[in-house]
Amino acid sequence: MEINIAGVKFRNPVMTASGTFGSGMEYAEFVDLTKLGAVVTKGVASVPWAGNPVPRVAETYGGMLNAIGLQNPGIDVFCSRDLPFLEGFDTKVIVNVCGHTEEEYLEVVDRLADEKSVSMLEINVSCPNVKQGAIQFGQDPKCLAEITGKIKDRAKQPVIMKLTPNVTDISEMARAAEAGGADAISLINTITGMKIDVERQKFALANKTGGLSGPAIKPVAVRMVYQCAGAVRIPIIGMGGIATAEDALEFMLAGATGVAVGMMSFHDPETAVNVAAGIEDYLVRHNISDVNEIIGAVQV
Amino acid sequence: MKARMTMTVSETEELQSGIYSMTLAFPKNTHLTVNPGQFVGIYPNDQTALLPRPISVCRWDEKEDMIRLVYRIAGKGTREFSGAGWGDTFNVTGMLGNGYDLSEMAGKRVMILGGGIGIPPLLELACRLKEKPGTRVTAVLGYRDSNMFLREEFENASYRVYIATEDGSAGTKGNVLDAVREQGIAGNTDIIAACGPMPMLRAIKCFAGEHGIKAFISLEEHMACGVGACLGCVVKTKNVDEHSHVHNARICTEGPVFDAADVDI
Numbered sequence: 001m002e003i004n005i006a007g008v009k010f011r012n013p014v015m016t017a018s019g020t021f022g023s024g025m026e027y028a029e030f031v032d033l034t035k036l037g038a039v040v041t042k043g044v045a046s047v048p049w050a051g052n053p054v055p056r057v058a059e060t061y062g063g064m065l066n067a068i069g070l071q072n073p074g075i076d077v078f079c080s081r082d083l084p085f086l087e088g089f090d091t092k093v094i095v096n097v098c099g100h101t102e103e104e105y106l107e108v109v110d111r112l113a114d115e116k117s118v119s120m121l122e123i124n125v126s127c128p129n130v131k132q133g134a135i136q137f138g139q140d141p142k143c144l145a146e147i148t149g150k151i152k153d154r155a156k157q158p159v160i161m162k163l164t165p166n167v168t169d170i171s172e173m174a175r176a177a178e179a180g181g182a183d184a185i186s187l188i189n190t191i192t193g194m195k196i197d198v199e200r201q202k203f204a205l206a207n208k209t210g211g212l213s214g215p216a217i218k219p220v221a222v223r224m225v226y227q228c229a230g231a232v233r234i235p236i237i238g239m240g241g242i243a244t245a246e247d248a249l250e251f252m253l254a255g256a257t258g259v260a261v262g263m264m265s266f267h268d269p270e271t272a273v274n275v276a277a278g279i280e281d282y283l284v285r286h287n288i289s290d291v292n293e294i295i296g297a298v299q300v
Numbered sequence: 301m302k303a304r305m306t307m308t309v310s311e312t313e314e315l316q317s318g319i320y321s322m323t324l325a326f327p328k329n330t331h332l333t334v335n336p337g338q339f340v341g342i343y344p345n346d347q348t349a350l351l352p353r354p355i356s357v358c359r360w361d362e363k364e365d366m367i368r369l370v371y372r373i374a375g376k377g378t379r380e381f382s383g384a385g386w387g388d389t390f391n392v393t394g395m396l397g398n399g400y401d402l403s404e405m406a407g408k409r410v411m412i413l414g415g416g417i418g419i420p421p422l423l424e425l426a427c428r429l430k431e432k433p434g435t436r437v438t439a440v441l442g443y444r445d446s447n448m449f450l451r452e453e454f455e456n457a458s459y460r461v462y463i464a465t466e467d468g469s470a471g472t473k474g475n476v477l478d479a480v481r482e483q484g485i486a487g488n489t490d491i492i493a494a495c496g497p498m499p500m501l502r503a504i505k506c507f508a509g510e511h512g513i514k515a516f517i518s519l520e521e522h523m524a525c526g527v528g529a530c531l532g533c534v535v536k537t538k539n540v541d542e543h544s545h546v547h548n549a550r551i552c553t554e555g556p557v558f559d560a561a562d563v564d565i
Contacts, residue, residue, distance in 0.1 A: 022529035026553075029302050030527075042531075050546040057524040057532035062348045064524055071531045073545040112336040216348060266525040267343070268391070269304060 005235045006158035006183035010037035014276040017262030018096035023082035030269040033089040045100035048074035048109040060206035063214025065206035088118045098124040113156040126164040138164040141176035148180025158183035170224045171231035178232040186237035188221045214263040215241040229255020247277020253298040309388040317451040320382045326365045334360040335399030336425035337557045341526035343391040344377040349403035352526045353377040356421035406432035408490040412439040413476045415496025426457040442476040489527035505560040515560040536564035
């Protein structure tokens with residue numbers, strides 16, 4: 001079940017998706033973290049961020065919208081409180097990084113450089129680039145390649161660029177990340193959506209729009225992973241509505257090396273662990289000795 | 301202590317239009333302690349509605365290891381719950397939230413203020429305070445009209461019950477604070493415990509501030525995870541929160557009960 005991404009070995013391909021597992025503390029009561037390939041932390045910024053006004057979550061059919069706005073306690077608290085907590089568990093730690101400007105990203109990247117317990121960095125480029133009229137870093141290929149390059153120059157850990165699906169051509173973005181030097185890409189982040197409360201005649205979210213996640217987005221995510229797998233050679237971590245091992249296997253057959261479980265942890269905290277166990281069952285049933293054999297194995 | 305469990309429906313009842321009662325049994329030998337004001341995250345069996353519905357505990361039966369929920373139909377999930385019957389099961393995460401601090405209220409003159417669907421969790425509080433020697437509970441319950449669910453139970457648990465109805469068909473015409481003023485009972489109160497719609501809680505915060513009375517209010521906000529991981533359900537705080545390091549506290553974890561002076565509502 002072991003996979004290798006940019007030289008980092010994971011006991012199995014299953015990770016938790018950033019933003020859905022806090023920094024591990026809240027779910028450690030319910031889940032055996034040692035059964036996961038990795039925990040991917042909530043996005044960490046250079047200073048504490050408060051996020052958006054409430055309401056900032058809303059359920060949708062087979063999914064949910066969130067406009068949390070990347071609330072996080074900042075890198076100082078992350079290093080002094082959250083990282084030590086995760087160090088107590090035998091599971092790999094991938095830290096998700098967010099920022100409003102290149103400088104902010106780099107500050108966090110620099111601070112994490114000496115943290116031995118951090119195996120990889122995942123860069124959230126769905127943050128609005130306040131210096132570029134608030135277009136998200138990941139929505140412009142030039143911006144994406146540039147920020148990737150700047151981070152790669154400074155990072156001690158391998159770098160995953162987490163792609164936003166809210167673009168016209170996801171493979172163009174994948175190529176931009178690879179050109180910038182990314183060691184891997186992860187996708188998809190949430191899809192921009194909206195919900196209206198018809199009885200109150202108001203937007204369900206104070207922010208009006210939010211990111212859609214959950215089973216509803218899986219077909220879009222699988223399609224995008226497949227497109228990216230055809231466009232770049234770097235490994236892909238696939239996510240978007242994974243609820244079962246079968247869902248995860250779709251992503252792997254489409255070309256993903258690793259997979260992440262996000263929203264479904266809210267539905268059942270055991271989901272990620274069950275997905276890992278189910279992938280193992282699948283390998284046994286199909287007489288496959290190494291999980292790496294199924295990566296990109298979907299037949300034309 | 302939090303756990304994810306399968307709970308079994310024991311009794312169900314429609315109390316009045318749109319308001320239902322459901323009693324759930326914990327799995328055998330669970331023995332979780334329930335604080336008044338805590339809630340559970342109860343999952344619809346409809347797999348297209350994936351998030352837990354946060355519903356406060358109305359009554360805890362420690363001996364039988366059961367909880368009673370009283371809730372109103374607000375959407376898909378609660379509509380499904382209202383159709384449940386004896387023997388049906390639901391996935392439930394509990395016990396969630398902090399609840400009211402009984403030690404702060406024990407031995408004091410407590411004014412319980414309940415507005416509409418905010419009333420149910422206050423019943424467990426009243427019943428637990430009744431067990432604390434020297435505690436005197438005055439309950440002020442606000443309803444829309446003369447359909448006054450749980451009134452009888454409060455009569456049995458409290459020193460006095462006052463009623464307010466929006467349409468004036470029983471008690472004071474108006475809301476709970478109108479009843480408090482009309483009855484002149486603010487002066488005999490050491491501490492307030494409230495639950496109800498946000499405008500009511502805002503008014504109570506002001507009222508408590510004016511009278512120098514400590515008030516504990518139970519808040520709600522749309523939730524996703526219910527356990528403190530997603531940061532969806534925050535309330536603005538007066539001071540920087542110890543956990544978040546910003547002026548936000550999680551209603552599901554630092555709350556739902558807050559000192560009214562500590563939150564910016």
